[in-house]
Amino acid sequence: MSEAATEKAVDAAIEESAIKMRGTDVSVFYGEKQALFDVNLDVRKNSVTALIGPSGCGKSTFLRCLNRMNDTIDICRVNGEVTLDGENIYAPMIDVVELRARVGMVFQKPNPFPKSIYENIVYGPRIHGQVSTRAEMDEVVERSLIKAGLFNEVKDRLQEPGTGLSGGQQQRLCIARAIAVSPEVILMDEPCSALDPIATAKVEELIDELRVNYTIVIVTHSMQQAARVSQRTAMFHLGYLVEEGDTDKMFTNPDNKLTQDYITGRFG
Numbered sequence: 001m002s003e004a005a006t007e008k009a010v011d012a013a014i015e016e017s018a019i020k021m022r023g024t025d026v027s028v029f030y031g032e033k034q035a036l037f038d039v040n041l042d043v044r045k046n047s048v049t050a051l052i053g054p055s056g057c058g059k060s061t062f063l064r065c066l067n068r069m070n071d072t073i074d075i076c077r078v079n080g081e082v083t084l085d086g087e088n089i090y091a092p093m094i095d096v097v098e099l100r101a102r103v104g105m106v107f108q109k110p111n112p113f114p115k116s117i118y119e120n121i122v123y124g125p126r127i128h129g130q131v132s133t134r135a136e137m138d139e140v141v142e143r144s145l146i147k148a149g150l151f152n153e154v155k156d157r158l159q160e161p162g163t164g165l166s167g168g169q170q171q172r173l174c175i176a177r178a179i180a181v182s183p184e185v186i187l188m189d190e191p192c193s194a195l196d197p198i199a200t201a202k203v204e205e206l207i208d209e210l211r212v213n214y215t216i217v218i219v220t221h222s223m224q225q226a227a228r229v230s231q232r233t234a235m236f237h238l239g240y241l242v243e244e245g246d247t248d249k250m251f252t253n254p255d256n257k258l259t260q261d262y263i264t265g266r267f268g
Ligand SMILES: Nc1ncnc2c1ncn2[C@@H]1O[C@H](COP(=O)(O)OP(=O)(O)O)[C@@H](O)[C@H]1O
Pocket: 030, 035, 053, 054, 055, 056, 057, 058, 059, 060, 061, 062, 073
């Protein structure tokens, strides 16, 4: 191989190793209706990827492809390939429970279990066999709450119901619950849409901190939020991926007119 070719191959390998998840020709159908059309999108390691676009364009559908949450919708069918560290997550031998421990999810509306704060967090690690002794459970609760920026607020009431917390605290509890099983990727579907601006700012700050240790994909209808928290942005429209790239570029100099129109508030 020539020197230039070697260099190119090395660059390509480095780029490849920065990819945590990859969707290739992902198409999704709900019954007869096609919701996503041949989407090709990479999710980079230790960065935040924002999925934007008008309501109904397929953001949540794509997000759910990444941990096979669409499997839970009877009429939903997924074509194409999604890989995690290069491995097809739709392959027959994949254990979906294990997959969802590696690719966790936080939903739009905070949904703590109707149990104590403590129980909300140890539930996942326990069913995945990651903890068994009381000391291990205490440790995972404390560590997860610290990472979610919630420990100081709740440390004196770990046995109280999670549902008794404020909306913003509940959402950070759900993030702590997701973190507790040591996922590699965290999917968030409009995690701040039910929160006030102060709680939203806290969650956004948290997302920025979490990026150091996790790979994050966030659906948001807020352009400002996408610009604030993400490094990469993917713009969807009517089930198609219109454009994706560095967030800075997407918001200052997008290639596509649809992206331009959407980020400047001309539709959506
Ligand atoms: N469970 C479902 N059953 C049938 N159609 C659905 C379902 N979920 C989403 N869709 C349809 O798929 C398309 C994309 O939806 P969705 O992924 O929720 O968009 P977004 O998150 O961008 O608002 C929409 O037309 C929506 O009506």
